[in-house]
Structure formats: C-alpha cells, structure tokens
Amino acid sequence: MSIQHTVVFRLVHEPGSAAETAFVENGRTVLTSIPGVTDFAVNRQVSPKSDLTWQFSMVFADQAAYDAYNAHPAHVGFVETRWKPEVAAFQEYDFVAA
Amino acid sequence: MSIQHTVVFRLVHEPGSAAETAFVENGRTVLTSIPGVTDFAVNRQVSPKSDLTWQFSMVFADQAAYDAYNAHPAHVGFVETRWKPEVAAFQEYDFVAA
Numbered sequence: 511m512s513i514q515h516t517v518v519f520r521l522v523h524e525p526g527s528a529a530e531t532a533f534v535e536n537g538r539t540v541l542t543s544i545p546g547v548t549d550f551a552v553n554r555q556v557s558p559k560s561d562l563t564w565q566f567s568m569v570f571a572d573q574a575a576y577d578a579y580n581a582h583p584a585h586v587g588f589v590e591t592r593w594k595p596e597v598a599a600f601q602e603y604d605f606v607a608a
Numbered sequence: 609m610s611i612q613h614t615v616v617f618r619l620v621h622e623p624g625s626a627a628e629t630a631f632v633e634n635g636r637t638v639l640t641s642i643p644g645v646t647d648f649a650v651n652r653q654v655s656p657k658s659d660l661t662w663q664f665s666m667v668f669a670d671q672a673a674y675d676a677y678n679a680h681p682a683h684v685g686f687v688e689t690r691w692k693p694e695v696a697a698f699q700e701y702d703f704v705a706a
Contacts, residue, residue, distance in 0.1 A: 513654070518701055534706065553703035556611070560701055601699075603616055603658055605651035608632065 511606050513570045515579075518555055518562040519600035525563065533596050537566060540588045546575035562599060576604075609704050611668045613677075616653055616660040617698035623661065631694050635664060638686045644673035660697060674702075 523529040534552055542550045549569040555562050570576040579585055621627040632650055640648045647667040653660050668674040677683055 514651070515655075552706040553612070554706050555701050556704055557613075557700050557702040560699060562701070564706070565701070565703055601658060602655050603653050603660070603663070604655035605663055606654055608650040608652050608662070 511572070513573065513576055514549075514567060514605040515570060515576060515602075516565055516567045516604070517600050517602045518560070518565045520562045520598045521564070522596055522598045529596075533592060534564065536592060537588065540584050540592075541566065541568065544579050544582045544584050546570055546579050562601065609670070611671065611674055612647075612665060612703040613668060613674060613700075614663055614665045614702070615698050615700045616658070616663045618660045618696045619662070620694055620696045627694075631690060632662065634690060635686065638682050638690075639664065639666065642677050642680045642682050644668055644677050660699065 521530055521533055523533065538550065538552055541547055547568045548571070549567070551565075551567045553565040553567065555565050568579075570579065619628055619631055621631065636648065636650055639645055645666045646669070647665070649663075649665045651663040651665065653663050666677075668677065
C-alpha cells in the first residue's frame with residue numbers, strides 16, 4: 511500500500527527571503543533525487559490555525575521504499591546540513607488510504 | 609487557486625470500534641454532500657511521530673467555495689453534533705501549491 515509522507519514546517523528565515531527560497535529549492539532538488547520518491551510537492555500551509563507555513567509531500571510505493579529513503583545518504587545529509595539548522599518547527603504525518 | 613483543506617484528528621472512540629467507523633462514515637457522507645467539496649479522502653495517519661490517527665482531506669476550487677463550505681448548515685451541524693463530542697484532538701492545515 512502506498513504511503514504519503516509529509517512534513518509541515520516553518521523556517522528560521524524571513525518569509526519571502528532568498529534564504530527561504532534557497533532552502534525550499536534545495537530540498538526539492540535533493541529529495542527528488544532519491545530513488546523511490548514520487549509525487550514530490552512543495553506546498554504553502556495557509557491556515558491561520560497553524561503557525562507552520564510550508565509542506566513537503568512525497569509518496570512511496572511501500573514501506574521498503576520509505577525505509578530506503580530514510581537511510582539514503584542524500585536524505586541524511588539534507589537533514590544534517592539544511593533541516594536541523596534552518597527549520598524552526600515541524601510536524602511529520604504519514605497517510606495511507608483508509 | 610485550489611486549496612486542499614485537511615484536518616488530522618484522533619477520536620474519543622476505541623480504535624477498531626463500531627463508533628469509530630460510524631464517525632468516519634458519517635463524516636464522509638455528510639461532508640461530501642456539501643457543494644464545492646472535491647477529492648474528499650479519508651486517510652489513516654500512521655507516523656508514530658504524531659498521536660493523531662485519522663485525516664479528512666478535501667479540495668476547494670477557490671476561497672469562495674471554501675467559505676461556502678464553512679458556512680453550510682451540513683458542515684456546521686456535523687461540527688456541533690459529531691465533531692465536538694467525538695474528537696479528542698485535531699489540527700487543521702490548508703495547502704496551496706508553492
């Protein structure tokens with residue numbers, strides 16, 4: 511069963527800043543390079559009921575593809591070099607059809 | 609621009625209970641009856657990084673359709689008669705393409 515992996519987040523950068531754009535575009539480039547990542551999307555979170563402002567979303571065909579992504583050096587490197595220093599707050603959710 | 613309206617939630621009911629199924633199916637029936645609701649989906653939230661366990665997701669063509677949904681008596685009635693007594697915790701997010 512396919513799994514939609516999502517993370518909603520807020521950056522340390524000013525909204526509209528070059529640093530914000532750089533983070534989002536680097537995330538798109540790096541994460542879509544990882545085998546098994548499909549339907550990658552960058553969305554803005556616009557509900558005033560949350561103070562998180564971005565979402566990355568991707569779909570894995572199965573748990574094995576998801577596990578391989580988590581362990582992939584490009585993912586681990588992105589988390590260490592970009593995510594941890596540049597993300598102020600986040601929440602992950604994974605969805606499967608009910 | 610289309611808007612994906614989502615809510616991730618946990619019920620007061622036992623997982624696997626008839627009351628849980630009844631809530632989810634009533635939500636599907638009532639909410640999909642409201643004009644402007646498209647691509648309605650019920651998903652299970654399976655990441656252990658959140659204690660919320662369900663998601664309702666729907667797409668509105670524009671803000672006017674979203675506003676009409678919020679004000680629609682079927683939506684207001686569902687919130688009052690089912691959501692408030694049966695939902696233990698929830699978080700809304702709305703997404704637009706970046």
